[in-house]
Amino acid sequence: MSPDVTGLDKQFDYLIPEELEPRVALGTMVRVSLAGRRVGAWVTAIDPDQSEVDPARLRPLARVTGHGPPGDLVELARWAAHRWAAGRLRPFLRAASPSRAVPGLPRPARSPSASRVLEPADPLARRLLADGGSRGPAVLRRPPAEDPVPVVLAAAALGPALVVLPAADDARRLGVRLRRAGLSVAIVPKDWPAAAAGVDVVVGARAAAWAPVPGLRAAVVLDEHDEALQEERSPTWHARDVVIERARRAAAPCLLVSPVPSLAALAIAGDRVAVPSRNDERAGWPILEVVDRRRDDPWQRSLITPALVRHLREPDRRVVCVLNAPGRARRLVCRACRNRQRCERCEAAVGLTRDGLLHCARCGTDRPVVCQVCGSSDLAPVRPGVSTLRDEVEAAAGRPAVEVTGADREVLDPEAPAGVYVGTEAVLHRLDRADTVVFLDIDEELLAPRFRADEQALGLLARAARLVGGRAGGGRLVAQTRLPHHEVLDAVLHADPGRLVAPAVARRTELDLPPVRALALLEGAAAGDAAAALRHAPTGGVSVSGPAEAGRYLVRAPDADTLADALAAIPRPPRGLRIEVDPARV
Numbered sequence: 001m002s003p004d005v006t007g008l009d010k011q012f013d014y015l016i017p018e019e020l021e022p023r024v025a026l027g028t029m030v031r032v033s034l035a036g037r038r039v040g041a042w043v044t045a046i047d048p049d050q051s052e053v054d055p056a057r058l059r060p061l062a063r064v065t066g067h068g069p070p071g072d073l074v075e076l077a078r079w080a081a082h083r084w085a086a087g088r089l090r091p092f093l094r095a096a097s098p099s100r101a102v103p104g105l106p107r108p109a110r111s112p113s114a115s116r117v118l119e120p121a122d123p124l125a126r127r128l129l130a131d132g133g134s135r136g137p138a139v140l141r142r143p144p145a146e147d148p149v150p151v152v153l154a155a156a157a158l159g160p161a162l163v164v165l166p167a168a169d170d171a172r173r174l175g176v177r178l179r180r181a182g183l184s185v186a187i188v189p190k191d192w193p194a195a196a197a198g199v200d201v202v203v204g205a206r207a208a209a210w211a212p213v214p215g216l217r218a219a220v221v222l223d224e225h226d227e228a229l230q231e232e233r234s235p236t237w238h239a240r241d242v243v244i245e246r247a248r249r250a251a252a253p254c255l256l257v258s259p260v261p262s263l264a265a266l267a268i269a270g271d272r273v274a275v276p277s278r279n280d281e282r283a284g285w286p287i288l289e290v291v292d293r294r295r296d297d298p299w300q301r302s303l304i305t306p307a308l309v310r311h312l313r314e315p316d317r318r319v320v321c322v323l324n325a326p327g328r329a330r331r332l333v334c335r336a337c338r339n340r341q342r343c344e345r346c347e348a349a350v351g352l353t354r355d356g357l358l359h360c361a362r363c364g365t366d367r368p369v370v371c372q373v374c375g376s377s378d379l380a381p382v383r384p385g386v387s388t389l390r391d392e393v394e395a396a397a398g399r400p401a402v403e404v405t406g407a408d409r410e411v412l413d414p415e416a417p418a419g420v421y422v423g424t425e426a427v428l429h430r431l432d433r434a435d436t437v438v439f440l441d442i443d444e445e446l447l448a449p450r451f452r453a454d455e456q457a458l459g460l461l462a463r464a465a466r467l468v469g470g471r472a473g474g475g476r477l478v479a480q481t482r483l484p485h486h487e488v489l490d491a492v493l494h495a496d497p498g499r500l501v502a503p504a505v506a507r508r509t510e511l512d513l514p515p516v517r518a519l520a521l522l523e524g525a526a527a528g529d530a531a532a533a534l535r536h537a538p539t540g541g542v543s544v545s546g547p548a549e550a551g552r553y554l555v556r557a558p559d560a561d562t563l564a565d566a567l568a569a570i571p572r573p574p575r576g577l578r579i580e581v582d583p584a585r586v
Contacts, residue, residue, distance in 0.1 A: 001013070001014050001030070001032055001041040001042065001043060001044065002041060002042045002044045002089055002090060002093060003032070003034055003039050003040070003041045003090075004039060004040035004041060004042070004090065004093075004094070005034070005039055005090075006090075007574060008090075009087060009088050009089060009090060011044060011045075012032070012034070012041075013058055014032055014058055014059055014060065014061050015055065015058040015059065015060045015061070016046075016060070016061055017060045017061060020061055020063075020064055023064045024043060024046070024061070024064060025043065025046070025071070026043055026044070026045070026046060026070070026071035026074055027042060027043060027044075027067075027068040027069040027070050027071055027073065027074045027096075028042070028043045028064060028065075028066075028067065028068050029041070029042060029064075029065040029066055029067070029068035029097060029101070030042075030043060030061050030062070030063065030064050030065055031061070031062040031063050031064075031065055032059070032061055032062055033059055033062060038062055040065065042068055042069070042074070042093050042097070043068075044074055044089070044093075065101050066098070066101040066102040066103045066104075067098070067102040067103075067104075067105060067193070067196055068093075068096075068097050068098070069093060069096035069097055069210070069212065070196070070212050070214070072246075072249065072250070073096045073210060073212065074093070074096075075249075076092075076096075076210075076242070076245065076246055076249065077089055077092035077093050077096060077210075079245060080092045080235075080237055080242060080245075081235075082564050082568060083237070083241070083560060083564050083581070084235040084236060084237045084564075084581045084582075085234075085235035085237075085579075086564070086567045086568045086570075086572055086579065087568060087572070088235060091235055092210070092235075092237070095207055095209075095210045095237075096210035096211075096212075098189070098192040098193070098196075099189050099192070102192065102193050102196070104193075105193050105196050105197040106193055106194055106197050107197060108197050108198035108199070108214075109184040109194060109197065109198065109199050109200075110160070110184055110198055110199060110200050111182060111183055111184050111200055120150050120153070121150055121153040121154035121157060122140075122142075122150035122151045122153070122154050124140055124274045124276065125140055125150070125151040125154040125155070125255060125257075126154040126157075127274070128140060128253070128255055128272065128274055129154055129155060129158060129218055129253040129255060130253075131253060132251065132252075132253060133247055133248070133250075133251050133252045133253040133254065134251070135272060136244075136248070136254075136268075136269070136270075136272065137244045137247065137253075137254040137255070137256055137265075137268055137269055137272070138253070138254070138255055138256065138269055138272035138273070138274065139224075139255075139256045139257075139258070139261045139265050139266060139269040139272065139273045139274070140255055140256070140257045140258075140273075140274050141258065141259065141260075141261055141273065141274065141275045141276070141281075141497065141498075142257060142258075142259060142276065142284070143259055143276065143280070143281050143283070143284020143285055143465075143470065143495070144259040144284060144285065144462045144463075144465040144466040145283075145284040145285070145286075145465065145466060145469045145470035145473075146284050148165075148174065148222050148257065149174070149177055149178070149181070151220060151222075151255070151257055152174070152178060152201065152203075152220060153181065155201075155218035155219070155220045155253075155255065156178075156183055156200050156201050156218070158217045158218040158252075158253070159215060159216075159217030159218065160198065160199070160200065160201075160202075160213050160214065160215045160216055160217050160218075161200065161201045161202070161213075161216075161217065161218040161219065161220065162201075162202050162203075162208070162209075162211065162213045162216060162218075162219045162220070162243065162246075163201060163202070163203040163204075163208075163219075163220045163221075163222065164203075164204065164205070164206065164208045164209050164219075164220070164221050164222070164229070164239050164240075164243055165203075165204075165205065165221070165222040165223055166205060166206065166222075166223050166226035166228035166229050167205060167228065167429065168204070168205040170205075171187060171203050171204050171205050171208070172187055174203055175187035175201075175203045178200075178201055178203070183199075183200040183201050184199040184200045184201075185199060185200065185201045185202075185203060186199045186201070186202045186203070186211075187203055187204060188202060188203070188204035188207070188208045188211040189204065189207065189211075192211065192212070195211050195212050195213065196212040196214070197214075198214045198215070205228070206228065206229050206230075206231065206239045207239075208239075209239040209242040209243050209246070210242065216246070216247070216250040216252050217250075217252050218247075218252055218253050218254075218255070219243050219244075219246065219247040219252055219253070219254045219255070220254075220255045220257060221239065221240050221243050221254075221255070221256050221257065222257050222258075223257070223258055223259075224240050224256040224257060224258040224261060224262060224265050225258045225259075225260050225261060225262045225265070225455065225458075225459045225462075226459065227456070227459075227584050230582070230584055232584075234578050234579060234580060235579075235581070236580045236581055236582060236583065236584075238582060240256065240264075240265065244256075244268065256268075256269065259284075259285075259462045259465070259466075259497065260455070260458045260459055260462045260491075260497040260500075261273070261497070262455055263455065263501065263504055263505060263508065263514075263515050264514060264515045266501065266515075267515040268515075275498070278496075281495050281496065282471065282495040283470050283471055283472065284470050284495070285465055285470065285471065285492065285495035286465050286468045286469065286470060286471060286473075286475040286476055286477050287471055287475075287476055287477070288461075288476075288477045288478075288479060288489070288492045288493045289307070289476060289477065289478045289479070290479050290481060290484045290489055290493065291305055291307045291308070291478060291479065291480040291481065292481065292482075292484045293305065293480055293481060293482050294482050294484070296482075302392070303323070303389065303392075303440040303441055303480065304392050304393070304396050305480060307478065307480075308321075308393075308396070308438055308440070308478070308480070309396050309397075311436050311438060311476070311478060312393065312396050312397035312398075312420060313396075313397060313398060314435075314436075316419070317419065317435035317436055318419050318420075318421075318431075318433070318434045318435045318436070319397070319419065319420050319421070319434070319435065319436045319437075319438065320420075320421045320422075320423075320427055320428070320431065320434045320436070320437045320438065320464075320467070321389070321393055321401075321420070321421065321422045321423075321438045321440055322423065322424070322425055322427060322428065322437065322438065322439050322440065322460075322464070323386055323389060323422075323423075323424065323439075323440045323441055323444070324424045324425055324444060324445070333379065333380050334371035334373065334374060334376050334378070334379055334380075335376065335378040335379065335380050336371065336374050336376035336378060337371060337373050337374040337376065339371060339373045339374070341358060341371065341372070341379060342372070343360035343365055344365070344367065344372055350367075352369070352379075353366075354387055356369060357369070386403055386405055386422055386423055386424060387403060389422050389440065390402075390403040390422040393420060393422050394420070397419075397420050399419055399420060400419075400420065401420040401421065401422050402420070402421050402422070402423075403421075403422055403423060404421055404422070404423030404424070404426055404427040404430055405423055405424045405426055421434075425460055425463075428460070428463045428464055428467060429463075431467060432467075433467055433468075433469075434464075434467040434468050434475070435468060435474070435475055435476070436468065436475070436476045436477075436478060437464035437467060437468055437476075437477055437478070438478040438479075438480070439460075439461075439464070439477075439478065439479045439480065440480055441480060441481075442457065442479040442480065442481045442489070443481050443482055443483055445457035445460060446481070446483055446486050446488055446489075447483075450585055450586060451508070451511065451513045451514075451586055452584065452585075454487070454488050454500060454504050455500075455504065457488045458488050458491060458492070458497060458500060461477065461479075461488070461492050462497075464477055465477060465492070477492065479492075487499060487500050487503050487504075488500060512556055514582065517556045517557065517558065518556070518557045518558070518559050518560045518562065518563040518581075518582075519554065519555070519556055519563075519581075519582065519583060519586070520554070520555040520557075520563055520567060520579060520580065520581045520582075520583070521552060521553070521554060521555075521579070521580040521583040521586060522546075522552065522553040522554075522555060522577065522578070522579060522580075523550065523551065523552045523553070523577075523578050523580070524551075524576045524577045524578045525551075525576035525577075526573045526575075526576035526577040527547070527551055527552065527553055527576075527577055527578075528547065528551065528553075529571075529573070530553075530570055530571075530573075530577055530579075531544045531546060531547075531553040531555075533570040533571060534555055534566055534567075534570055537566055537569055537570065538569075539557075539562060539565055539566040539569060540562075541557055541558040541562055542555065542556070542557045542562065542563070542566045543555070543556045543557075544556075554586070555567070560581075560582075563581065564581075567579060567581070
């Protein structure tokens with residue numbers, strides 16, 4: 001048994017009472033007595049080696065809670081525990097379990113139509129799926145404006161299919177459309193019992209990578225490049241890699257679909273990459289207008305350019321302005337003494353809030369708008385935030401503008417009178433359509449201090465392209481920049497994401513970064529001890545750099561398996577150490 005107890009990563013032996021035997025299988029969720037209290041647990045092995053176990057001393061199971069992850073997912077969880085967590089099994093068993101007790105399953109609901117080729121199935125997807133998984137995963141590059149349903153239909157024609165995509169709302173909409181096409185669909189986590197019983201297609205967001213799919217015959221990951229497919233909390237597992245391994249074990253084909261495939265996916269697929277014709281791909285991307293700001297004065301703060309004003313004042317067009325800088329200002333300098341404003345508690349930069357306070361995003365400290373050096377209240381923004389920009393944009397547009405950030409939770413009304421939206425990249429996930437998307441300072445994304453900044457910027461542009469649609473619809477992307485010839489902008493301008501691959505791979509190779517090398521991040525009070533242990537570990541090819549800021553260490557290895565072996569071999573303290581494998585934001 002593996003107890004569902006935080007911080008306890010051990011296996012325990014229990015006796016299965018005769019009356020419970022018919023209901024107990026690998027993965028069944030049960031209740032057991034442990035340290036004087038009742039806790040939940042999963043059955044992770046039945047009738048193990050009992051040479052060192054005295055059955056007379058075993059406690060019996062208290063009761064059976066219900067169905068849990070099937071045996072194949074329990075074994076997959078063991079693999080993931082080694083790959084990302086150095087032996088921590090519990091997080092993955094939780095991800096593979098239903099959110100509520102499932103005492104029984106409904107009848108299977110597979111439809112007869114799923115056994116034949118459904119139309120209109122995507123021909124490129126059908127070709128890549130035809131090998132039955134014998135050649136490993138494949139990448140399908142499709143323009144952002146194209147409908148994903150034909151790809152899913154091609155997978156469903158092979159038998160029970162698993163479809164994973166980044167957003168839960170998109171998963172629900174896709175599930176509804178597949179049902180209208182005549183397929184039986186389980187949208188997880190809500191429909192977990194139906195998925196366990198058997199349907200044509202199981203669809204869901206990141207956690208759906210762990211959903212039960214009896215008799216899996218095909219797997220599809222949509223928008224494979226999206227960071228939402230990776231768990232932010234430790235262990236930092238990636239749904240793409242889980243689905244790939246799951247398909248491999250089931251000998252099923254796996255298709256990674258994206259308008260801008262990640263370098264990691266391209267490295268995994270090798271030569272199994274399919275792209276549409278140039279005409280089809282160009283038609284699926286909107287026109288990109290590059291606003292070259294190199295002739296502007298370098299000290300000019302305003303992001304309101306004549307090109308932006310022209311778009312804002314076009315009647316009857318929904319314009320979205322994007323800047324990843326929440327608040328009223330995120331960089332403030334005292335006009336009197338010229339000192340940059342920092343938090344008095346942790347020395348991080350402070351920003352101006354809507355309530356007129358200086359706020360530290362790192363430690364949460366607020367203080368009045370007063371310079372901590374000279375006491376002046378005359379502070380100037382070096383870079384305006386979204387709230388300030390909303391006021392400027394509204395004045396330039398001559399019509400109402402709505403501010404949207406990640407902190408806002410209400411659903412945007414598509415029929416609202418406002419035709420202008422200003423926000424962080426969250427606004428791209430809160431609207432279902434737009435006529436023009438303007439990136440007010442795309443250089444903030446292109447030059448971000450992260451090794452995946454180029455891929456992340458390209459993914460952001462692809463998300464915006466999906467809102468405005470293809471060229472025929474008249475949608476526009478606008479990028480204000482002082483780097484008009486950057487390879488990311490060049491790729492979108494020519495509707496050819498492949499243009500980014502060669503320069504990005506060259507940089508990663510020179511810097512020894514993924515996908516050329518496997519990477520892990522160590523942080524916390526015990527990170528130094530863990531780094532020292534790795535430096536003296538016998539595992540070959542592993543290197544440790546650091547400490548960097550806040551005592552963080554980077555661990556590099558030739559591949560993911562070598563990295564996992566090295567991390568599993570070092571002592572793991574009960575607290576004070578966070579291991580982030582495949583970090584997304586280094």
